[in-house]
Amino acid sequence: MNNDTVQAADTTRESARKVLGGAFVIEDLDCRRVTTPEDFTEEHRMIAGTTEDFVAAEILPLDEEIEKLDYELTVKLLRKAGELGLLGAEVPESYGGMGLDKVSATLINERLTKASSFALSVGAHVGIGTLPIVYFGTEAQKQKYLPLLATGEKIAAYCLTEPSSGSDALGAKTTAVLTEDGSHYVLNxxxxxxxxxxxxxxxxxxxxVDGKDFSTFIVEREMEGVSIGPEEKKMGIKGSSTCPLILEDVKVPADNLLWEVGKGHLIAFNILNIGRFKLAAGCVGAAKDAIQHSAQYANERSQFGRPISSFPLIGQKLAEMNVRTFVLESMVYRTAGLFDVGLADVDHQSADVGYQSAKAIAEYQLECSINKVFGSEVLDFVADEGVQIHGGYGYIQEYPIERIYRDSRINRIFEGTNEINRLLIPGTLVKRALKGELPLMQKAIALQSELLGMTPPASFEGTLEQEAHMLAMAKKIFLMTGAGAVQKYQMKLEQEQEILSLLADMMISIYAMESALLRTLKIMETSHEAKAELPVNMTTLFIHEQFGQVEGWAKELLAAMESGDTLRTQLSVLKKLTRRTLVDLIGLKRQIAGKVIAAEKYVV
Known part of the structure; x- marks a missing residue:
């Protein structure tokens, strides 16, 4: 890395050193402590450019052939990507990789998405396929496999799901039995x-292992008893390979056990955390691509004697697509910065590297789930609106938006369904609080007395001052309703899935609103006023719309948990927390739409 990149990384690590996973719901953060796209160094931009050039020159001309599922072609292109270092970004330099930071790896991931199915092949290889060995492998395993995986000489796959166990990963039926001489495990x-x-x-x-200890193994294709079933016929991502892996008395060397017997759940869930974050980064790239196709089409397509981009309802769609993508981008790079801090101190040569890695990744598991749910739903929204802008042509394969729409749907299922992730988000927060890692209940108790005497400010004068206040109120609303849920249901809370889902939606909204706000405040601090105008408009629009959602969810929660005078009292407190001055959202959308239509692409 050059000095510019090292200095930027040091600044990021120092600024985010004390940020705890999940703390965003109870603490406020200074904008200088978040990583944003505006912080990209020259090296970051060069990495992004290299990825874009590779996709444009090597992948897009062969797009139709890739979509027909040509194994030989895909492997050939994976190796070309490996020659450029795109497969080894997160592999330490000592094992043949580039050892780049998470921001760089995220940029590669985002920029690859224009490559459609090929991007998924890369993502499965470099992420969930390679990172288990990076974070949990022995020195011998790393020396043996990582240099080959970093170049693409060997391609990796991740094998967790079974016919009878999807979301219930620990219900897997695949077994491993140690041979009498202790030299191999026999997998079936x-x-x-x-x-x-x-x-x-x-x-x-x-x-x-022995049908009970969930564990992880490195299995090679050439091992006797390994076979591959037929390709699945899929709705989308047709150019990626998706097959069953069949294991029949496969003798795997005992040295190929990853980490320790019984630690498989820690590897699986933490690698899934990384996978969820990477999925969200891919959604950023795909959403930007959809916006570009849609804005260009809207300018080219004429109806009633003028471009359809001139009609306000088309402009509104483009504005909302751009705003949600801006928010998602803000969340993803904020989270990448958190990971750069958390993983910076992992010693890959240490005997306890597995424990170090698991702890560092698990710190932000909640944020990973938030990114995954929000990102997959933003992309589905953007792709759907993109098809609508295209009208009948959006349903025709000749137009890229048709494939973006089909390919996007899997993201709400991949890496744990959004329903499972919604249960994990508040569940993880409560577990962290019970372990004493976050003062959640202490903050909730303090809030109870504060709410009784709270008087909302009469007016707001500064830019985004009211929006910052609304974010603070959203956090109080979450604490009030969340604490009420914990007190009412106690140990049975995990059975109240509708309640948990609403709490998760609040947390997702808070992280999204705060990420956009902090990014925009940082832009305002470091840029000319004109440069900040569009981010300010997008942040204002998003927070006002999202705050209304938070209020609605809170009412639904309170009505489910309380009744009579207690409910009326709670609703009175909620009313006090949600007072605000309305803004002209239609006017904001028209201004944002004008920028997108003029640029014919995603704009900030």
Whole structure:
């Protein structure tokens, strides 16, 4: 790395050193402590440019062939990506990789999404396929596999899902039995929906040792008893390989056990955390691509004697697509910055690297789920509106938006369904509080007395001053309703899935609103006023719309938990917390739409 990049990384680490996972719901953060796209160094921009050039020159001209699922072509292109360093970004330099920061890896991930199915092949290889060995492998395993994976000489796949266990990963039936001489584990079972299975050389496989201890193994394609089932016929991502992996008395060397027996759940869930974050980064790139196609089409297509981009309802769609993508981008790079801090101190040469890695990744598991849910739903919204802007042509394969729409749908299922992630978000927060890692209940108790005497400010004068206040009130609303849920349901709260889902939606909204606000405040501090105008408008629009959603969810929660005078009292407090001066959202959308239409792409 050059001095510019090292200095920027040091600044990011120092500024975010004390940020705890989940703390955003109870604490405020200075804008200088978040990583934003405006912080990209020259090296970051060069990495992004290299990725874009590779996709434009090597992938897009062969797009139709890739979409027909040509194994040989995909592997050839993966190796070309490896030659450029795009497969080894997160592999330490000592094992043949580039050892780049998470921001750089996120940029690569985002920029690859224009490559559609090929991007998924890369993502499965570099993320969930390679990172288990990076973070949890022994020195011998790293020396053996990582240099080959970093160049693409060997391709990796991740094998967790089974025919009878999807969301219930620990219900897996695949078994591993140690031979009498202790030299091998014999694996039996079937894994399903395995990305890259058709051509992968190395499989990260989860199995239960003696039918009970969930563990992880590195399995090679050439091992006797390994076979691959037929390709699945999929709705989208057709150019990526998705097959079952069948294991019949496969003798895997004992040295290929990853980490320790019984630690498989820690590897699986933490790698899924990384996978969820990476999925959100991919959604940023795909959403930007959809906006560009849609804005260009809206300017080209004429109806009633004028471009359809001139009609306010088309402009409104483009504005909302751009705003949500801006918010998602803000969340993703904020989270990348958190990971750069958390993983910076992991010693890959240490004997306890597995514990270090698991702890560092788990710190932000809540944020990973938030990114995944918000990102997949933003992309679905953007893709859907993109099809609508295209009208009948959006349904025709000749137009890229048709494939973006089909390909986007899997993201709400990948890496744990959005329903599962919604349950994990508040569940993880409560667990952290019970362990004493976050003073959640203390803050909630202090809030109770504060609410009785709270008087909202009469007016707001500064730019985004009211929006900052609304964010603070959203946090109080979450604390009030969340504490009420914990007190009412106690240990049975995990059974109240509708309640947990509403609390999750509040937390997602808070992280989204805060990420956009902090990014825009940082832009205002460091840029000319004109440069900040569009981010200010987008942040204002998003917070006002999202705050209304938070209020609605709070009412739904309170009505489910309380009744009579207690409910009336709670609603009275909520009314006090949600007082605000309305703004002209239609006017803001028209201003934002004008910028998108003029640029014919995503704009900030």
């Amino acid at each position: 079972g079937t894994k399903q929906f395995i990305t890259n299975a058709g051509f992968a050389d190395v499989f990260i496989v989860y199995a239960k």
